Amino acid sequence: MTMQLERIVATNFRKFRDPMVVEGLGSGLNVVIEPNETGKSTLLEALRAGLFVRHGTKNQLAQSFMPFGENVAPEVEIEFQIDGERWHVAKKFLKSPALEVRGPKGRTSGDAAEEQLQALLGFERSTSRDADLDSYGALGLLWVGQGDALSVRAPSEIVRNSVRSTLEAEVGSIMGGATHDAVRAAVDKQFADYWTPGGSIGGRQKSARDAAQTAREAADQATSDLAALDRSFAELAEKQARMKVLKRELADERDVQARADLVKSLETARAAALMLGQRKAERSAAQADADALSEFAERHKTAVTAKTEATDALADANAKRAKVEAEVEDAKEKEESARQALSSAREVRAAAKSALADARVLTSTATRHSAIADAKRRHEKLIELEAELVESRRIEAASIESQTMKSLESLERDVVTASAELSAGSTIIELIGEAPHITVDGDAFGDGPRTIVQDTRIGLGGGAELIIKPPRGTASAQAQLDDLNARLASELSQLGISNVSEARTRVDAARDAKANIATLDARIEAITQAVPAVDLGAGADTLRKFVASITESDTAAPATIPDIAELEKRLEDAEDGLATTDGIHQAALEALRKAEEKNRPLVTAETSARSTLASAEQQIATIEADPRFANMETGLFAAREKAAAADVAWQQAQENAGSLDPETIERQIEKIDKRAESARTQATELQLEVARLEATIETEGGKGLAEAAAGAEEEANAAQRLFERVTEEAATVKLLRGTLEHARLETSQTYVGPIARRAKRHIERLLPGCDLSFTEDLQLHSITRAGTEEGCSNLSRGTQEQLAVLTRLAFADMLLEKGRPVSLILDDPLAYSDDARLDLMSDILTEAAERMQVILLTCRERAFRHLSGTHIAIG
Structure with missing residues (x-):
């Protein structure tokens, strides 16, 4: 069933504020070619x-x-035919919305008209806020907006249902039909009783599993409660036995007596420790007095020994210094003389060096003056060469292009040829002598020969005329010659020359100028080399800037230039003399250093001996002034005897205190106290535990826990058996559903056969030798070429777009067979196709237009203007 759109009117619809009318659409191929922004895509949206x-x-x-910025009611009118029956739709949106449908059986309006359109065109009511192409049915698939055909997409469920009966008739299967749907619905209902949509445990199976788990938990809890009661009886007996043991320990009097004995021993030990401390202090004081007197005597002895040794060292150092001081004085005199000579040599070297530097400055100035003079000469030469270069470039620029020259020479040859042909076929007359009464076409004959190219009247006088008729064709030859001369003159005039020879001369001059330009460039480059001596870089611009920066002082040359070689020789001699005197001075310094090194330890030894002697004499005087020095030996003996007696008394006190240790006795008392405290604490805790256990046994013992545990175990076993039975039923339903799904998938592959055959009929022309693969929802998934499978998403954008159009044609053909209203609209189609593919797709669309109405909306006139069919303009 074909659908033919005939007329579309859109008012106040987006950019169409005024009525936009498209009419005259034919039943075959219709091409709407308009520039961008004309409203082609808006036309499809309005439709x-x-x-x-x-x-x-x-x-x-x-x-x-x-329309943007306006508050009006969009309106659309559409006229179309379906199987020869004419329909008219008028729809108004937003403000006073209305719909009227006029068909073969009269008019319908409002919601009834909406339902009539749905039944007529096979689409569904959409609840989406945006355009829902899947709900538009077959025409949603076949009316392709701008950019929508860039990827291959699956047809909507409406389209798949529309072609289902056709597919079932071809494949001979009910899978996917009403019978399959009924069976599948019943299985899905049972599946939902046991499983979630994702295949996890749910429904009755989950309830049975939860009930079994709850019953098991209750049975385990009852068993646990019974076991806890048994443990309470055992624990009570154990606690009561421990209470008896603790009571016996607390009633034992032996620890009380032992603690009293230890307290008495502690008092005795503390008194002995106090005496020990007193004797220790007395021993330490006596020993300190003896040590102090002993150290006093030792210091006096040490000071006397140090005085004797320092006196001997001082005398030895004085004797050795007397020998070395004469050698040091001689070395000082020699170093002073060498230092004066070195200073003189440095002054001579400095004078020579200064003279050489001044001479080099003068030499550099002279070199710079010479380089500046040379630069000025090269600059003058540069100006001459650049002037010549400008002239050569002017001559080169005036050259005539080779193509133009060929044209001139060709015209010249044509003129010569035409002149020769004219001379060969024309009549020439010549008058010899004077005959003023003879005229040519009323004018005086004149001198020289005349070429006759047309009928000419020669007046002979007295009314007589001689008519000369040249051969036929002479006039056309003259006209051709005049045309060639005019064209040649026009060409020469545009070039500003008078003849072709002058043009050749200009070309030759330009050729010579071009060669001369290369020579001049080389010469300019040669005279504009860099001169590092005056910081002059390479290049003509650099040379010009350098010459412009020259001042009068740069051009003043020095009067005389000293002899650099002589001054360098003088500096070299001064350097040698300086090196010699410096070596002599270094030797004198080394001799002085060695003499001073010999004297330095002697000076140090003398100084050290004097210091040691003074310190020893001062220490001896201090010690001998102390009151203890007079009776030092007697006092030292008495102090040592007192220290010995104090040590004997300390040892005796140590023996008395050694048998009784206060800390050991205190630890024993603490141990007895802790043991008694621990027993009392444990007895209190055990008393609390016994009371708690007796209360627990009294409370739990009357609940019948054993009978409850047995009943709970029986309920848990029954719930587990029910869960196992439900699990088996669920597995059976899942297996049945999986079997149906597997069968449906296998049949799906059989379904796509008719689709693949219809699509391949077109795609074979685009991609010869390819095989097609469709998904179960009838979407083209991949193509196979030369044994290699390629997913549609991996193909080029152009190939994807072409495949999308061709698969839509396959579905359109099936819908036609089903008797559904079909037309094909492509907005800006085949935008990514190359020329060969574009021609092939144009042929396929032209052939499709023989079976259905095809409307192409495009802005590419060059690509589609050649197509036969109805060409429509948007008005």
């Missing part, structure tokens, strides 16, 4: 809105129909 969008909706899509 979809007029047929598929409910008139009463005010969603986001309907709001977008209103």
